[in-house]
Amino acid sequence: MSVAALIVAAGRGSRAGEGAPKQYRELGGMQVLARTLSAFLEYPEIGHTVVVIHPDDLALYEEAVAVLPTPSATLLPCVHGGATRQDSVKNGLEALSGLDPELILVHDAARPFAGSDLIERAIEAARRWGAAVPGTPVTDTIKVIGEQSEVLSTPDRSTLRAVQTPQAFRFPLLLDAHRRAAAAGLHAFTDDGALAEWAGLPVHVFEGDGGNIKLTHPADFQEAERRLKGNTMAYVTRLGTGFDVHAFGDGDHIWLGGIRVPHDRGVLAHSDGDVILHALTDAILGALADGDIGTHFPPSDPQWRGASSDRFLAHAVGLVAERGGLLDHLDATLLCEKPRLGPHREAMRQRIAGIAGLRLDQVSLKATTTEKLGFTGRAEGIAAQAAATIRLPEVSA
Structure with a gap:
């Protein structure tokens, strides 16, 4: 059966931090897209490969393909993507439709x-089933939660799989599914397997590859660089703690975890007074043995008056990267009688993860009262304590 490959490269990759879209960043001296393309262009059964790019990225794309060791005649002209990933895949499929391949890898x-090996398994799965996706076992316990973060159910993880790409299909089946979804006004499918399910196709899961990681956050790039270099450097784990407190004052809101929370009081602070971000910043600085937040951002300096505390946390995270380290986990506990954390917890976790370049499962956020005791119990102020776990290259004495 004739096989084609479609590489989706039209995204912006905002979670990877500042800089070019992640598919055009260098990894081991070669752009990510070039590395990805090489695997498919070198696979002998793949007769045609098309890359879907953002319309603004043509120069970056040409730079990426120019360094390929042996430019392949199987690489077709690039195709412009659409507003969503689904639209981009459809554009790529339409570009391939004139060639009428029998199988497609996305x-x-x-x-x-x-x-x-993974590409071979994908092709075989498409031949056998017509619609298949690679998956790896889920090792963490998964919770389904409700609007107030309450646990609704705990799925049996033995039945769960984390899905990867390349996803493999009989070409006419996937093209038809995409056309039907577009005609129905549906454009939000982020996974071709899910779109195929919507279209009524039986989708099977074949064995994925734990090393087939997706580069999403800055830490992913650091790990990938070490992997390419075969870095066997030893790392030492460090734990730092932080604490912050602010008195209540006049106002109608407070900042917590990077989120503006309505409240009947404000806080007295030189910056925005976000006790959660301040405590997390101090925890990272503590793990680095690099002073505290006041050392790096003195209250006496007018430039920090009213400053957004995400700048402080981002600075501390950047110091970890400068030392060649990895930020593994952040954990914070809010101490107050009110406001309640529950309604805002997930928004705060997402915001903290975004600032720190972490996955959501690397950010923990809790709250407790002090049983009406002390200044927090008397609602005179608010406090937070935090811990940060990092890894730094081990330095010989």
């Missing part, structure tokens, strides 16, 4: 470690 450009 792969994310930000997964540069797809090996030949």
Whole structure:
């Protein structure tokens, strides 16, 4: 059966931090997209490969393909993507439709470690089932939660799989599914397997590859660089703690975890007074043994008056990267009688994860009262304590 590959490279990759879109950043001296493309262009059964790019990225794309060791005649002209990933995939499928391949592999450009064994399994799965996705076992316990973060159920993780790409289909089936979804006004499918399910196709899961990681956050790039270099450097784990407190004052809101929370009081502070972000910043600085938040951002300096505390946390995270380290986990506990954390917890976790370049499961956020005791119990102020776990290269004495 004739096989084609479609590489999706039209995203912006905002969670990877500042800089070029992640698929065009260098990884081991070579752009991510070039690494991804090489695996598919070198696979002998793949007869055609098309890359879907953002219209603004043509120069970056040409730079990426120019460094490929042996430009392949199987690489077709690039195609412009659409407003969503689904639209981009459809554009790529339409571009391939004139060639009428029998099988199609759809792969994310930000997964540069797809090996030949995985590609072979994908092709075989498409031949066998017509619609298949690679998956790896889920090792963490998964909770389904409600609007107030209450646990609704705990799925049996033995039945769960974390889905990757390349996803593999009989070409006419996937093209038809995309056309039907577009005609129905549906454009939000972020996964071709889910779109195929919507279209009524039975989708099977074949064995994925734990090394087939997706580059999403800054830490992913650091790990990928170490992997390419075969870095066997030893790392030492460090734990830092932080604490912050602010008195209540006049106002109608407070900042907590990077989120504006309505409240009947404000806080007295030189910056925005976000006790959660301040405590997390101090925890990271403590793990680095690099002073505290006052050392790096003195209250006597007028430039920090009213400053947004996300700048402080981002600075501390950047110091970890400068030392060649990795930020593994952040944990914070809010101490107050009110406001309640529950309604805002997930928004705060997402905001903290975004600032720190972490996955959501690397950010923990809790709250407790002090049983009406002390200044927090008397509602005179608010406090937070935090812990940060980092890894730093081990330095010989």
